[in-house]
Amino acid sequence: MRLTDTHCHLADKRLHRDLDGVLARARGAQVAAFVCAAADLGEARKALDIARAHEDIFCTAGVHPHDAADAPRDYLRRLGLLAAEPENVAVGETGLDYYRDLSPRRVQRRVFAEQLDLAARLGKPVVVHSRDAFDDTLAVLGESSVEPGRVVIHSCTENAAAVRRALDFGAVISFSGIVTYRKTDYLRKAAALVPADRLLIETDCPYLSPEPVRKMRTNEPANVVHVLRLLAEVRGEDAEDLAERTTANAAGFFGLKL
Numbered sequence: 739m740r741l742t743d744t745h746c747h748l749a750d751k752r753l754h755r756d757l758d759g760v761l762a763r764a765r766g767a768q769v770a771a772f773v774c775a776a777a778d779l780g781e782a783r784k785a786l787d788i789a790r791a792h793e794d795i796f797c798t799a800g801v802h803p804h805d806a807a808d809a810p811r812d813y814l815r816r817l818g819l820l821a822a823e824p825e826n827v828a829v830g831e832t833g834l835d836y837y838r839d840l841s842p843r844r845v846q847r848r849v850f851a852e853q854l855d856l857a858a859r860l861g862k863p864v865v866v867h868s869r870d871a872f873d874d875t876l877a878v879l880g881e882s883s884v885e886p887g888r889v890v891i892h893s894c895t896e897n898a899a900a901v902r903r904a905l906d907f908g909a910v911i912s913f914s915g916i917v918t919y920r921k922t923d924y925l926r927k928a929a930a931l932v933p934a935d936r937l938l939i940e941t942d943c944p945y946l947s948p949e950p951v952r953k954m955r956t957n958e959p960a961n962v963v964h965v966l967r968l969l970a971e972v973r974g975e976d977a978e979d980l981a982e983r984t985t986a987n988a989a990g991f992f993g994l995k996l
């Protein structure tokens with residue numbers, strides 16, 4: 739079985755201080771590839787260094803909606819340099835977060851749209867974070883020149899109706915440990931709808947430890963197997979088949995050399 743954690747924050751100090759241990763546990767749990775996500779320029783720089791040092795780690799470069807207002811004036815040029823590196827496999831995470839509203843919404847929309855343009859220019863896929871903002875997320879995506887099939891809705895928390903809209907748009911959907919939580923029946927219903935070739939799995943670690951290890955304060959890529967097992971169960975699929983399938987999807991979507 740080969741698993742791929744398509745969204746892990748390995749540059750976060752909670753994981754980075756024991757990176758060798760984190761990676762050894764993940765590889766022992768059959769994680770064959772890691773996409774190291776970045777939410778700002780500093781994290782993107784560190785993610786690139788991590789990816790350069792490990793053949794099974796790939797990285798992204800983006801500015802999270804929380805940080806949109808703090809992005810330096812020349813952030814897009816700097817992001818472009820990082821995203822053009824061969825170890826980089828996507829622009830993101832970028833998107834809209836109207837739940838926490840840490841940046842003004844119009845700034846979030848502008849910085850999101852600018853990063854979509856960058857992705858289109860570089861021919862890279864996009865990792866999208868959307869929370870309580872799905873209408874606007876789809877609207878900004880629809881107005882952009884990004885190819886719908888090159889968009890992943892990461893750590894999806896949308897209900898079945900919204901997931902259907904995302905699928906109609908053409909996006910790929912990625913589920914994190916949130917799908918394992920007791921109160922997220924709506925999300926399990928949504929997960930059952932996603933065609934097997936449009937599905938990815940992730941931990942979004944160090945956040946969002948899945949059941950049955952939810953008490954772990956620092957989530958890590960080894961736990962992606964719990965997301966896989968839950969999805970296999972709700973979809974009525976064999977876990978090993980789904981592992982291979984989602985790894986093949988990740989390789990295709992991000993262009994990973996596995």
Ligand SMILES: [Zn+2]
Nearest residue numbers: 745775831942
């Ligand atoms: Zn993330």
